[in-house]
Amino acid sequence: MDLARGLAGRTAGDNAATGGAAALELKWLDDYIALIETGSFSAAAARRNVSQPAFSRRIQMLEDWLGVTLIDRARKPLQFTPVARDNQLEFRHLVARIYEFRAVLKSESLDSAGITLAAQHTLAASYVPGFLARLRQLGVDQNFRIRSENRSDSVAMLMRGEAEILITYETQQSPCNISAQLALRHVLGQDELKLVASPQLHKVLRTVAAGDGVPMLCYPPDSFFGQAVRAAALPDLMRRQQVIVSCVSEFAMGLRELALIGQGAAWLPASLIQDDLARGRLLPLNQLGHSVTLEIVAFFAILPGERGEFLQRSSQWVAESSPSAQNTEVSAGKVLRARERSPAHATRSRSKK
Template identity: 60%
Template sequence: MELKWLDDYLALIETGSFSAAAEKRHVSQPAFSRRIQQLEDWAGVSLIDRSRKPLRFTPLAAKHEAAFRSLATQIYEFQATLRSDANQTPGLVMAAQHSLAAWYLPTFLEELRSLMPDQRFRIRSENRDESVALLARGHADILLTYETRQTQSDVPPQLATCCQLGEDALVLVASARLCKSEDFTNPKRPLPLLCFPPESFFGQAIRTHALPELMHARLITIQCVSEFSLGLREMALIHQGAAWLPRNLIAQDLQEGKLREVQSVGSEVPLKIVAYFSNHSGRALQGLLAQLLARRGAHSKANPPTQAEASLAPE
């Protein structure tokens, strides 16, 4: 099969006539008709019902129209990937925890690209355990993740160099409407809660640092369990319950008053934002890390750090 036959067929679908499709494809109508016939011969089926006018496609052709479009897209995407890989150096792979990929990664990526403008990066957004595993297996060069003081990533120093980038916190929030409701504020009524799975990183951190205090103060009822912060955020926004979420992830929701912190019963859980740079990924990555540390170190020397900026120092 020739790719131009597939493009001809898609043009015929879009225009609905042989003459218009031939004009769009810049060929004569007889040549265009022959190419459609060649596509049918290759497929071994009739795509055009030539017994009727105006143009009609056979039921089989209509049924698989989406598949024809998808096939053409896949071929061109594969072609673009091959050309890109042939013309560019391999990229560094960054594995990022889902929540950080949603809000912090773009800023961090912009900083890395400012240090090495010609360096390519490939992003893998995963849950925390899988992100750590990608680094450990050598399938990622950089790991971007959250940690608490009690819950480290257990990445051995001989495998990767750790750099603390900033701070965040899990805060208990609920929609403004829910916070005003009598059932929600009544200490004798169960508090509807949106939770992370107990075995997840956020689930463990909340159960260690915040949930016992909440359960001592209020009865709770579990409304939803999800691994994804963005999913729990959406549930909170439609008044389904309270959830511990990264403050920076929901900063705009808090600013606009869509979500409110439930400080009366919900202690926050401090988080560190850290990046691990593999020690076995070659000179490009080590050069990038050196530049990153030098920039942050130079900034600290030139200006005494504020409390927020102090978190940018390397661990």
Template identity: 35%
Template sequence: MKIEWIEDFLALTEAGTFSQAAEWRHVTQPAFSRRIRQLEDWLGVELIDRHSPRLTLLPHAQAYEASLRDWLAHLYALRGRIRADAAHGPRAILTTQHTLTVSYLPRLLRHFRQHAPQARLQVRSSDRSDCIRDFQRGDADLLLCSELQGSPLLVDCAEVHRVQLGTEQLVPVCATDRFGQPIFDLENQTRLPLISYEPSSFLGGVLSSPYLLDLQRHYDVELVCETAFTIGIRELLMAGLGIGWLPHGLIESDLEAGKLASLLERLGGPMLVVACYRQSGNGASAADQLWKLINARPPTV
């Protein structure tokens, strides 16, 4: 099987005709048709309904077109990584949760680029639980994550090293009116719409008691949305659809610009810690370089 046969088939599905696809692939139409037939012979099935007056994929070809496209993309990406690793050495892999990817990670990456521009790094952004799992399985060299203050991760693992990079407040906020004041009057309102985290998520567990419990004791709380997607919660709060807690690093510019108002004095919020983890004797030399920078003077959270 030749990769060009897969590329021919995908070009055919996009072009809609054999003649146009052959032109795109810079071959004659008879040669292009032979390559499609060679792919079908290798697969052992026909892909094209040749009895139809217009180009029609058979049902199984339609069902697997996206999978073939994904396979080809992964193959080319793998080729690129192999070539880069052969030329420059293996990369360090850092895994981090989505919220930190938006808030703290850009500062950390600029720090890396400034002080170790030759160190190659790949970032994987995932849900917090997936990041921890990938790190523990050895699929990542570095783990950057948020923790509840006083409750560090992986404390029982002697081969795992931890650096605390700073703390940030989880702040209850809501949108502001045209005067820059909170749109919800906590003194006089009894009904409060809540944009909340899923109970099974990290931040959902952190807030469940006493913060959400106290809120439910003093107000008639209406749950508007429940999600683990922190960036989505920010957008809903900015739209004025409720109140909710967000990490300060994510909304610092919104608070300064008056787009969001802090309700911290009234509702309170837990303190989070941003920490980085590294497994000893694991990974590429690039990971060692970056770990030294993290232990030296990293940017503040």
């Protein structure tokens, strides 16, 4: 019986069928979680700041509402019934989801005029915090809501008007194809997918013979990273080695954890594993597979009103501080200095004097 999942399905009719139990109260679930964590009625009651008799009655009321027994009261010390033990994790998840849902509702009601920024999972962790810190240098007191999604979902959020800023990856083979009439696009910088492995596995793979097996942690073929690796790097590896797929996941952060314990080699974003590479927890396998270049791009929605003005200023700031703009300034400076050093320029300067 999946006890916790059935809580939301209880109705007034169900209550009547169990002897007219009182309506469920959230504090009963909090009480039960405290009982799970402390393993004692007295300790749980103290944590919940109620008397032990009152606490025991609330646990009994939860059992009445559920229609099942959670505590084996015939045994000492405290013993949970089998159905209670089997569903402890579900109870925890249920209570966490309730409070998370309440927090989301409160946040949305308070920040209804804020800016929603959608980002790919990896960039939400590795790039967005620094990006927001720089963006706040504009001096505007703006609220931001961050949505971490896969690429297709984050792009869809911008195009449906559910996000005002999108930070994502692009490759030449896989652009976002967002209309310039919908959003302003700027290149923020570059990242790369590097083939890496743990030190133990690296020691084995750096001298692997042609045709030997290579354990790999892979992305699904239909995911963005999966498509990027298959378009630019994986075929070369598969022609030379027997690829043994140890795990498939669209989450780079999950594959990173598996790579750290030596479960396989993986193409991982350099921005995500920068510290791992510096500390030697992961080592590059350049001899087995080359890196895949990714562009980090930002899209700013074109909107009317104050939010539109903020997005326009943000877009302009990004354009002025982007690597391409800085490279243009550097190139222009080099040209100017070269012209100043040229004989023709020197002659013109003397003639003016």
